[in-house]
Amino acid sequence: MVPFLDVMTSQPILRIADAHPPFVLGIDVGGTGIKIGLVDDQGRTFGFRAIPTEEPRGPADAMRRVAETCREMLSDVGLCLQDIRRVGLGTPGSQDIPKGMLIEPPNHPHWHHFPIVSCLEKEIGLPVSFANDANAAAFGEFWVGTGRVYSSMVMLTLGTGVGGGVIVDDHLIVGKNSFGGECGHLIVDSSPDARLCVWGGGRGHLEAYASASAVAARAQEKIAAGATSILRSLQTPITAKRVYEAALQGDVFSLKLIDETAEYLGIGIATLVHVLDPGLVVLGGAMDFGGKDCTIGQRFLSATIRSFEERSFEYVAQGTRIEFASLGSDAGYLGAAGIARADSNQNEKNEK
Numbered sequence: 001m002v003p004f005l006d007v008m009t010s011q012p013i014l015r016i017a018d019a020h021p022p023f024v025l026g027i028d029v030g031g032t033g034i035k036i037g038l039v040d041d042q043g044r045t046f047g048f049r050a051i052p053t054e055e056p057r058g059p060a061d062a063m064r065r066v067a068e069t070c071r072e073m074l075s076d077v078g079l080c081l082q083d084i085r086r087v088g089l090g091t092p093g094s095q096d097i098p099k100g101m102l103i104e105p106p107n108h109p110h111w112h113h114f115p116i117v118s119c120l121e122k123e124i125g126l127p128v129s130f131a132n133d134a135n136a137a138a139f140g141e142f143w144v145g146t147g148r149v150y151s152s153m154v155m156l157t158l159g160t161g162v163g164g165g166v167i168v169d170d171h172l173i174v175g176k177n178s179f180g181g182e183c184g185h186l187i188v189d190s191s192p193d194a195r196l197c198v199w200g201g202g203r204g205h206l207e208a209y210a211s212a213s214a215v216a217a218r219a220q221e222k223i224a225a226g227a228t229s230i231l232r233s234l235q236t237p238i239t240a241k242r243v244y245e246a247a248l249q250g251d252v253f254s255l256k257l258i259d260e261t262a263e264y265l266g267i268g269i270a271t272l273v274h275v276l277d278p279g280l281v282v283l284g285g286a287m288d289f290g291g292k293d294c295t296i297g298q299r300f301l302s303a304t305i306r307s308f309e310e311r312s313f314e315y316v317a318q319g320t321r322i323e324f325a326s327l328g329s330d331a332g333y334l335g336a337a338g339i340a341r342a343d344s345n346q347n348e349k350n351e352k
């Protein structure tokens with residue numbers, strides 16, 4: 001048996017007898033773990049397992065373990081690989097999606113310039129659809145999460161960086177250079193002293209303001225410059241999570257920092273909406289300041305909406321919803337499965 005991680009999906013696990021074929025597999029490669037889900041035609045999970053990424057062992061070893069794990073999971077529910085229509089694979093960028101290549105994913109130094117799609121296809125004996133992990137997460141929310149009743153959607157993923165995904169009329173935007181939906185590099189501040197982006201040093205990018213690392217950096221700089229906050233007495237480095245916890249305790253500095261973050265996010269969203277008019281913008285990722293069930297999360301969302309509305313046309317703002325994501329870290333494997341399903345349906349249509 002392939003060693004696996006003690007990580008579960010928060011999705012309910014459907015009994016195989018209730019699952020609707022055709023079936024797909026969704027695979028989400030992360031820095032520490034790889035999530036693998038068996039998913040039915042309605043986006044319901046009927047098998048799940050996570051295995052360690054073990055990055056230094058390289059992508060070929062990981063894909064061999066993924067394929068073996070898939071065989072084990074299928075055998076557990078009395079199925080085999082022939083019962084699966086297609087596989088969806090999401091990995092961190094950079095990638096060449098049409099060529100099925102990993103280019104230089106920064107957190108996977110041993111995985112550079114690798115033909116991951118052909119490798120997995122050979123190991124598993126099934127066709128593989130390939131996606132950027134943030135795009136896959138967006139497609140997951142679109143298929144079975146917050147976006148399920150929409151035909152277009154933009155998702156912004158607020159984590160260490162800011163990722164994104166754009167779906168227009170049921171189609172995920174991949175783009176000419178496999179760079180589509182990289183909303184973290186939207187320019188939200190064009191002034192000469194705007195903050196620098198970590199990637200390539202672009203100035204004024206959304207990621208330099210609204211990622212968890214940017215929130216931490218902004219807090220540290222302001223406190224170093226003399227701002228008053230309970231964060232000042234921390235023995236550990238300031239993180240976005242500490243800012244959130246301080247805000248929960250009513251720390252005015254932290255509340256203001258969260259409001260400012262929302263302000264920048266609203267600027268980015270206004271630009272996205274004015275180009276795409278998706279009707280729905282979803283905020284995903286770990287930095288949700290407690291999300292929809294927390295007063296700080298609600299304040300963050302309201303401030304984001306307000307900032308967007310101040311910069312948009314009234315009828316456009318009225319016809320646009322901004323909401324939190326609902327699938328958490330399961331969006332990636334569900335979206336990878338959803339992309340495989342969509343590709344398989346498209347191929348069938350083309351054959352007719």
Ligand SMILES: [Zn+2]
Pocket residue numbers: 184185197198199202205207
């Ligand atoms: Zn950037």
